[in-house]
Amino acid sequence: MAGGVSSQFRAGEIPHPLFYARAEGARLTDVDGNEVLDFTLSQGPMILGHSHPAVLRAVCEAISQGQLYGAQHMAELELAEMLRSLIPCAELVRFSLSGSEAVHAALRVARAYTRRPKFIKFEGHYHGWFDNVSFSINPSRQEPHVSDLLSPARWTQGISAGLESQLLVLPWNDLQRLQAVLERRGSEVAAVIMEPVMCNNGCILPCPGFLEGVREACDRHGVTLIFDEVITGFRISSGGAQKHFDVVPDLAVFGKAMASGFPISALVGKRKIMECMAAGACIHAGTLNAQNACVAAALATLRELLNPEKDLYSKLFRLGKQLCKGLSDAGAASRQRILIQGLGPVFHMGFTDLDKVSNFRDTFKYDTARYREFCLGMRERGVRLIGRGIWYVSAAHTEEDINRCIHAARECLTAPQIPQPARAG
Ligand SMILES: Cc1ncc(COP(=O)(O)O)c(C=O)c1O
Known part of the structure; x- marks a missing residue:
């Protein structure tokens, strides 16, 4: 090891x-x-x-029927419908295994939809370990400001060269700075991605009006707003931070609490954007996606969380x-x-x-x-x-x-x- x-x-x-x-x-x-x-x-x-016990029972029952069909199954559909009924922005759904993969798919579909190359990420936010988001997660205090932007700080060795050029890094909770950057460079920006509560560094709540202001700025400049709800999803409410704060993003990513430790994540979002995947123009794939045990674990977890008696x-x-x-x-x-x-x-x-x-x-x-x-x-x-x-x-x-x-x-x-x-x- x-x-x-x-x-x-x-x-x-x-x-x-x-x-x-x-x-x-x-x-x-x-x-x-x-x-x-x-x-x-x-x-x-x-x-x-x-x-x-309810999760373990559901998993045992599901895998006694088969483990992976490499095709669609009814439980997967039931789970997608459940997400649609719970999560405000969920019009269409795709399942992956991990939060990192679903984030990757979200950024890809946002680029495909807007046909723009860059995305905005906030300093201190974590969106998984893949190359394009492995910047400015916990940079040292010396990272300089470049005008109103921050220099992207590499989180790890081994990241592909040049990825910094796809990324604009900003401090979170600073609406004016985001508005100014979108005014100048909005036409290059496919997406703004954020943890709607900055759980990974200090569990910082959004300042009053910040999420609403970001939503409005994204609408004005045709930018896709992505909430990474891998932590907040099913933890702070059954519909995630977007339900808790009543601000609806275009795309959102769920994982962690959704399935009690079984590997499944979901990218959910507005139909007009997710349809880039439906048509196959923007590819998302995965041999093990929506595997039977994981879907059963998610359904059992959500049923338990939603039980009104409990x-x-x-x-x-x-x-x-x-x-x-x-x-x-x-x-x-x-x-x-x-x-x-x-x-x-x-x-x-x-x-x-x-x-x-x-x-x-x-x-x-x-x-x-x-x-x-x-x-x-x-x-x-x-x-x-x-x-x-x-x-x-x-x-x-x-x-x-x-x-x-x-x-x-x-x-x-x-x-x-x-x-x-x-x-x-
Ligand atoms: C906000 C957030 N996004 C994405 C991820 C990545 O998820 P995973 O570890 O399932 O790939 C994490 C993991 O901690 C996370 O906290």
Whole structure:
């Protein structure tokens, strides 16, 4: 295993990449038999908790009939219809395996539809690991401004040469700057892509009027607006951020929470754009797309999330709010400045003197070493967290789990801090 992991993000597990043997509900058990209360939810997908019985039952039933027909099946149609009924912009649907692939398809179809070459992405937003979007994800603080644009910063070695020229990078939540760039260069721009909540860096909410302003500017300049809802989709509402904020994009990408850990993603969007794919002029493909187990897992997950008797979205927001308040109070009691931002089912916690973080460059004010130390302390107390500060709440968490986590946080925050070596810069 190169680096011991199958995804680079797993190399960041605290205290180091670990091996697990089983997972159920809100808990995982590692190979040494240690049980941990999970707020990583495997980077978000496990919204119902691990090994949800209804999902496992549906998958077993589906694969007993066949695994992959390499053709259409009725469950796939049922899932597409469900997405259409839930997601405001979903007039037509295509399934892929991962969020990265669906983002790739979204940008391709936007270019095909507009016949324009470039797209706008925002600093600090993550849209998967493919070449064209592997820029300005977590750049160093030195990246300069080039007039009103930011220089695209390569995220990794090995990206094809020249891709920077397809990309315009802007700070998020700055409507005036976006409007000015579209005024000057709108005729070159196929799409604006964004996380409608900047979950991957600080869980930053859109400023009031920002999403509406972007929608209006895209309409004025004939630019396709793409919401990357891989995190927000089915997490902050059954129709994603577009339903929560009541701003409808042209295209949107869903993944993660849609199928409880089974590999399926969806590109959904307006008929007039998606029809470029329907006619075959713009190609999207994949041998394993809409594979039977994944579709069954998605249908079972969505049915569970939508069950009116269970009212799981109210539960996710209630538990999330309780957790945010408990962590905030624990910070205040320990006289440490912690900032919590986001929405209950997904939020970010960090150590900073700022009262608000509104764009990527503000996130440099987080004390990431202190947060790592906090995560280590939580891990020692049986709580598993993501080292980047993002927290996920599942429907399998209980009030007792939340209280247990808050209790562990209070202990950690009052424990003597391990002296850190001085940091440069
Ligand atoms: C907002 C967003 N878009 C796209 C992706 C890529 O999805 P995947 O890891 O399924 O390829 C992620 C993954 O974390 C994400 O957070």
